[in-house]
Amino acid sequence: MANTLSCIEPKYMVAFTVNQMNKSIHLEDGQIRKDRLQHLELAAVMGAGQGFLPIYAVFAISAVIIIHPAVSRAIAGLWVSFYLIYTVVRTIATSLYHEDANRERPLRVREWRRFVFFSAFTHGVILGSLAIIALPVLDPARQLVLTAFVLIITTGAVMYVSAVLPALLVLVSASLLPYTAFWYFRPSDSEMPVAAFLLAVWIISLLMSFMHHNAGSRLFCLVADNEILVKTLEEKNRQLEIADRERLQLLAVTSHDLRQPVHALGLILAHASEHDDVKSIGKHFEKMKDISNLISEMLLELMDLSMLDYEKNEKRIEEVSLTSILMQLKASQEPVAKRKGISLSIRSEQEIWVLADAGLLRRMLLNLISNAIKYTTIGSVEIECNLKDGHVFITVKDTGIGIPSERFEEIFDPFVRLDPKVEERDSVGLGLSIVRRAALMQGFKIQVSSTIGKGSVFELCVPLVMNPRSSHEIKMERFDFPPSREVLIAVVDDDFFAREALVMLLQNWGYSTVSAESLSSLKKALNITQKPMLIIADNHLSPVEFGSDAINAVRERFNDFLIPGIVVTGDANVMINGLSHVEIAHK
Structure with missing residues (x-):
């Protein structure tokens, strides 16, 4: 039924x-x-x-x-x-x-x-x-x-x-x-x-x-x-005790779950060191890439949960292009769905704008879509947008294993996995917990229905922007540059290995780079280079220097305060105030 x-x-x-x-x-x-x-x-x-x-x-x-x-x-x-x-x-x-x-x-x-x-x-x-x-x-x-x-x-x-x-x-x-x-x-x-x-x-x-x-x-x-x-x-003491128990549980679960891919990574490296043929090494690199993505996903979930639990965290409600977010998610998740032999489709008849925190909304939809793909083996995952009474009802529907009605509430708790037999353990079980907390923070409604053996439906209700401002008024912080040696990207990071790895990656993609480890060395490097098109800076360069200082230094050097910047950080609660055209990228 x-x-x-x-x-x-x-x-x-x-x-x-x-x-x-x-x-x-x-x-x-x-x-x-x-x-x-x-x-x-x-x-x-x-x-x-x-x-x-x-x-x-x-x-x-x-x-x-x-x-x-x-x-x-x-x-x-x-x-x-x-x-x-x-x-x-x-x-x-x-x-x-x-x-x-x-x-x-x-x-x-x-x-x-x-x-x-x-x-x-x-x-x-x-x-x-x-x-x-x-x-x-x-x-x-x-x-x-x-x-x-x-x-x-x-x-x-x-x-x-x-x-x-x-x-x-x-x-x-x-x-x-x-x-x-x-x-x-x-x-x-x-x-x-x-x-x-x-x-x-x-x-x-x-x-x-x-x-x-x-x-x-x-x-x-x-x-x-x-x-x-x-x-x-x-009551506060009771809540602190519960939070302390949850954090201990979080530490235990994540330590166990992270130990497995790290152990597998060590075995693959040991095995790769014993073979020197290109084909074998290529296979090992593909496996190491998958494991690296898995560890990154686990750490990202932990950072998201930490950010949502942080009481002083400020949400940034603004006009957001829902259509753009869904297209980005489809591009990133469609290859995953194809590898499983299922289809991923998005039904949206028009350009839709909503009032939301762009980062939180993107993470919520990513978690819902990836969960639908994860628990679906045959069939499809469909995302549909319906407008009604000043709201957008975003529906994520799958043809997966389904959810028992008595577990509708439980699935939003941390560390819950519906089916332990699922082999793709690509998270620590925090996805839906993050969805619920992000919904609470933004005042959204989320509903769920399901039929065992036929699939599940998650519906998210988000306020609709009836008359969005024109595109020249809303600056989409999207830094897309076609690979070219004429495109210069400035990289600032006090960590040598992280800085050199990022420089090598950007150069491999076809970009030109200028790098520095501190604000003073960056200023010296800028005196002999052309204007960069993008600045990527680590948030903590020193006890007194930050990524925002590096971005400001580049903009002041070339008298162009519209040069886009990206601040890279491992802190889930960083807020960049007073700077436009700046995004935060979590490590």
Whole structure:
């Protein structure tokens, strides 16, 4: 049964932009901080309520002594019963809270905060009810005593309930306002000041509630921030441990995989040294060339992975000719496909330009195409470009062995090879891992579908440039010169063997060369030569001299700042800033 791209589960898709990712991370951190703050406020209130059972009992007995015998035993008993029931429920709920294993979860925190609110409201109503059932029948002295008693209880509540502000406000209001109303609506010269005093106390209690809550909130914010910081550090440490294990695994795997071609190279050299006939030596050189290409490919994958893992690496998103990249890849990969007896075709009806990092996009497509060729023995590999909704959907389709659906996610992990029986082990298993990381860095989508025994389809979604700038505005950094002794190329490298090998290769191709080992020797050589058409410079010429300095020196010597240059480096994270018409070539 054939799978289609539309049925790929979201977890197998790489699809988010860097800005969206950063925004979601900030929102998530803010929500975590808010949830943690609410939990700390709740914990402060519930922790303070653990030892209140005897205190509430004293309150109930004191209230009965004050209102007896003016209030009947039945009413006083009913009031005391309500108060004790509330006290028992509050105490049991406090114990249940501390036994709740999920009390720190946001949903449970909100439920417990609602309980605290209704508990405070109930407590305030019970205390305020005495203003209705007791004050009207008490003598003035006991009225003042009862009012002062409730006032003391309410003021004390500011200290332990202030962490949850809504609960504190409803407790203070439900407790004091009935007494304020009682004294206000029974006007006399002696009673009016009591109402005014209670109103002032109520207002002051509200202000104290806000002040105490704000002070507590600042403390809780510090605690929450410290906890988040500790968790962040723990997560970073965990990530570092994982990265360290991955690097150890990378070292072990690459050491093993590189040892094999190096060992084979040694055997071939030993065998070649025992034969002097041209035919035999020619065969050995072909094998050594293949092995050299294999080692180079392995090292290039490692450099690509290192570059993508480097956090400070800067991508260069610009208008890129997708058609040009695909044609270059076809030219380099078609001979490989022909050697296996399979066809490689590209279907693109028009010149297509996209927004991407040219180097990363080229590497992604190279990995996808080479993987398709690697795992295909009969049939074809097809690359197709379709335009839709402002994007280009680049499809790489093969007729290879196929991928089990349960391994769709695994294939993007480092060191994964689908079929250990495949003899052409021309990499260390990092190709698709590099594709995924490059897609994440540029905000591209990548999808996969496959049918076992029939082949696989990888689809890459890249933003389309609807109106690309004209060719004279976009300078393609392509240095193609037909071989000629009139074409002079300057080579600067402090390594004698690397410099001489490159000079011999260029001369063998038909170019003229001028070479130097340092900036000073280059300047001397330039005084007696014609203007070079290209400068190839090693990045590190000395502790204080770099390839960009050599390129600038040549351009200044001939007053031509459009002479193209290539900086050769083994550093995966080199960026050349401030120089136009310069490419980076990795060793």
